[in-house]
Amino acid sequence: MLEIRNLHAEIDGKPILKGVTLAVKPGEVAAIMGPNGSGKSTLSYVIAGKDEYEVTKGEVLLDGENILGIDPDQRAAKGLFLAFQYPLEIPGVATMTFLKAALNAQRKKRGEEEIAPADFIRSVNRVADKLGISREMLRRALNVGFSGGEKKRMEILQMALFEPRMCVLDETDSGLDIDALRIVAEGVNALRAKDRAFLVITHYQRLLSHIVPDTVHVMADGRIVKSGGPELASELEAKGYADFAAQTAA
Amino acid sequence: MTAPTPIRTKAETALMAQYEALRRELPKQAAGQSAREAAMATFAASGLPHRRIEAYHYTDLRNLLREAAPLAHRPSATAGSSVEAGRFLGDIDAHEIIFVNGSLMHAEGLASQLPKGVSIGMVADTAPGILDGNDAVVALNTALSRETVTLEIAQGVAVERPLHLAFIQDAGAPQAVFARVCVRIGEGASVTLLESHEGPNAIATQSNIGVEIAAADDARVEHVRVNAEGDKAFSLSSLGLSLGHRACALSLNLILGSAISRHQILARFAGAEAKLRLDGVGMLDGGRHADVTLVVDHAMPGGESRELFKTVVDDRANAIFQGKIIVRPHAQKTDGKMMSAALLLSEDASMSNKPELEIFADDVQCGHGATCGALDENLLFYLMARGIPRREAQAILIRSFLGEALEELSSDELREALGGLIDSWLVRRS
Numbered sequence: 001m002l003e004i005r006n007l008h009a010e011i012d013g014k015p016i017l018k019g020v021t022l023a024v025k026p027g028e029v030a031a032i033m034g035p036n037g038s039g040k041s042t043l044s045y046v047i048a049g050k051d052e053y054e055v056t057k058g059e060v061l062l063d064g065e066n067i068l069g070i071d072p073d074q075r076a077a078k079g080l081f082l083a084f085q086y087p088l089e090i091p092g093v094a095t096m097t098f099l100k101a102a103l104n105a106q107r108k109k110r111g112e113e114e115i116a117p118a119d120f121i122r123s124v125n126r127v128a129d130k131l132g133i134s135r136e137m138l139r140r141a142l143n144v145g146f147s148g149g150e151k152k153r154m155e156i157l158q159m160a161l162f163e164p165r166m167c168v169l170d171e172t173d174s175g176l177d178i179d180a181l182r183i184v185a186e187g188v189n190a191l192r193a194k195d196r197a198f199l200v201i202t203h204y205q206r207l208l209s210h211i212v213p214d215t216v217h218v219m220a221d222g223r224i225v226k227s228g229g230p231e232l233a234s235e236l237e238a239k240g241y242a243d244f245a246a247q248t249a250a
Numbered sequence: 251m252t253a254p255t256p257i258r259t260k261a262e263t264a265l266m267a268q269y270e271a272l273r274r275e276l277p278k279q280a281a282g283q284s285a286r287e288a289a290m291a292t293f294a295a296s297g298l299p300h301r302r303i304e305a306y307h308y309t310d311l312r313n314l315l316r317e318a319a320p321l322a323h324r325p326s327a328t329a330g331s332s333v334e335a336g337r338f339l340g341d342i343d344a345h346e347i348i349f350v351n352g353s354l355m356h357a358e359g360l361a362s363q364l365p366k367g368v369s370i371g372m373v374a375d376t377a378p379g380i381l382d383g384n385d386a387v388v389a390l391n392t393a394l395s396r397e398t399v400t401l402e403i404a405q406g407v408a409v410e411r412p413l414h415l416a417f418i419q420d421a422g423a424p425q426a427v428f429a430r431v432c433v434r435i436g437e438g439a440s441v442t443l444l445e446s447h448e449g450p451n452a453i454a455t456q457s458n459i460g461v462e463i464a465a466a467d468d469a470r471v472e473h474v475r476v477n478a479e480g481d482k483a484f485s486l487s488s489l490g491l492s493l494g495h496r497a498c499a500l501s502l503n504l505i506l507g508s509a510i511s512r513h514q515i516l517a518r519f520a521g522a523e524a525k526l527r528l529d530g531v532g533m534l535d536g537g538r539h540a541d542v543t544l545v546v547d548h549a550m551p552g553g554e555s556r557e558l559f560k561t562v563v564d565d566r567a568n569a570i571f572q573g574k575i576i577v578r579p580h581a582q583k584t585d586g587k588m589m590s591a592a593l594l595l596s597e598d599a600s601m602s603n604k605p606e607l608e609i610f611a612d613d614v615q616c617g618h619g620a621t622c623g624a625l626d627e628n629l630l631f632y633l634m635a636r637g638i639p640r641r642e643a644q645a646i647l648i649r650s651f652l653g654e655a656l657e658e659l660s661s662d663e664l665r666e667a668l669g670g671l672i673d674s675w676l677v678r679r680s
């Protein structure tokens with residue numbers, strides 16, 4: 001579903017991704033772990049199409065199509081979703097207005113009709129209830145004044161509402177309390193499907209005990225330095241990244 | 251020695267000739283005449299203000315006003331009936347007070363249609379009561395307005411529906427319109443005033459409109475002014491506000507039209523503990539130029555003033571905000587805050603922000619700020635990552651940026667109508 005080939009990216013002339021190669025199959029949950037500053041968020045931004053990063057080499061294929069040349073909104077319409085590590089506050093934009101604009105923009109690009117207002121409200125409420133997001137929060141401006149955990153839940157709400165096929169989650173677990181973590185993990189698990197894949201970026205084994213991954217990849221200094229099964233996550237939890245840092249230096 | 255004869259520009263000479271013609275047309279009335287004479291003498295001495303006059307630094311009228319268009323003729327009494335004024339304000343239900351080419355329409359009929367406690371009249375005297383008679387634009391307005399239309403809200407009356415002063419340029423060729431309105435709001439009375447300015451596109455119309463609003467003690471007024479003039483219009487306007495004890499006034503200026511516009515506000519605190527709110531929404535594109543210059547004069551203690559001006563500037567347009575808060579020596583406990591924020595949507599767009607404080611009292615709280623920048627790329631990316639195309643994402647952010655200046659309006663209906671004007675500009679842009 002998602003295939004990243006020898007991806008190099010830099011910002012202001014500073015190389016950050018130095019040859020990332022990674023494939024995620026339909027139905028797969030892949031986890032990426034790695035030390036701070038290793039380039040995990042950068043990878044997620046490049047996949048989603050943030051244009052401050054310059055891709056100097058490599059490809060990102062979604063369903064076999066190179067998406068590097070197209071705008072972020074078109075990538076979203078093709079079924080790509082990024083849950084941000086730091087969701088942004090947008091003052092003056094009502095959450096519901098935003099959700100509807102986003103959903104309808106995606107539908108329009110796919111040649112679908114606008115959602116009926118009643119259906120829209122019903123869908124949002126259904127997902128919000130599952131994620132423990134109050135109606136009052138939905139009435140506020142997007143993410144404005146939300147706690148860290150509330151913002152993360154709002155990302156998952158969007159994911160559940162838009163029903164993307166390729167979901168990239170950047171540290172969705174950080175800042176969540178134990179209950180919220182479980183709720184969010186359930187939200188993700190409920191979306192697991194044969195034709196949907198996840199790329200879950202995290203620092204903690206804890207999330208991966210709720211969302212059990214099929215594959216685990218270790219990123220260090222802008223590269224995937226090791227890949228394995230779920231057991232790799234426990235290994236990292238016990239030993240840390242010291243070994244991999246040494247490998248990169250070598 | 252004789253004083254040197256100033257070299258007059260073509261426009262200055264034409265304005266003086268227009269005055270001579272108007273003087274012959276108007277009935278000889280001593281009361282109005284001396285004010286006109288004095289105003290014209292003021293103008294003759296100073297000429298059109300230029301860049302070395304601080305208040306006109308960014309809008310050099312000597313340079314910009316190349317031709318003074320001929321004075322519009324007085325329209326026939328019924329001319330206004332064919333025009334539907336203020337349609338752009340949507341379904342706002344208001345008492346319409348229509349001015350065509352600066353002249354009040356249906357003056358007689360209007361008196362009986364206005365709600366109880368509201369009276370309308372006309373006086374020959376155009377001497378300003380609040381505005382500064384030494385200002386050249388005010389002086390021209392005094393000299394060339396045919397009369398002052400007066401609107402009075404009697405003491406204690408709460409006017410329910412807004413009063414809508416709808417100014418319409420009915421022009422097929424370049425023409426100039428001058429008008430003066432004076433609104434007096436009695437003690438404890440309250441009213442919402444809408445003031446709209448409309449005109450045809452593609453015709454170089456000119457206007458110089460003076461509005462004075464005097465709020466007596468404990469009076470409340472919300473004033474919303476919409477500039478929806480044509481795309482070639484040259485619009486000068488002056489607003490004088492005076493606040494009595496504990497009076498509460500809001501004036502919001504929304505700019506949608508005109509090739510060149512300059513709106514000046516002089517707000518005077520004439521009573522203690524009054525509250526003033528001045529807001530602005532500016533939407534500029536093409537090669538347009540819009541200047542808002544204001545002075546808030548705290549002459550009495552305990553006053554509060556808040557200014558929030560939001561401007562978006564696209565293409566090669568040019569916006570100016572000059573704001574000055576004066577706190578006079580015994581205006582202790584004054585609380586004044588002024589903010590002007592601009593969004594530049596293109597490389598060639600420009601904004602000049604000049605906020606100033608002049609404080610002569612020691613126990614005051616005053617501050618000002620000004621920002622100017624592009625749309626936040628991180629916010630744009632967030633919206634785009636959710637499937638919203640760039641243009642639409644920009645529109646969402648611009649809408650929320652401008653919308654902040656509408657928040658203090660007490661009427662939801664009015665806020666929505668003005669929001670609709672912002673939306674229409676955004677649609678035009680996309």
Ligand SMILES: Nc1ncnc2c1ncn2[C@@H]1O[C@H](COP(=O)(O)OP(=O)(O)OP(=O)(O)O)[C@@H](O)[C@H]1O
Binds near residue numbers: 034039085
């Ligand atoms: N806009 C930027 N300007 C300059 N440097 C940047 C920018 N964005 C990222 N970097 C640098 O790129 C490197 C990778 O950052 P990135 O955020 O991708 O790391 P990460 O693996 O997500 O880290 P963390 O685990 O702390 O979230 C860091 O050294 C960071 O400082």
Ligand SMILES: [Mg+2]
Binds near residue numbers: 040041042085170171
């Ligand atoms: Mg990160």
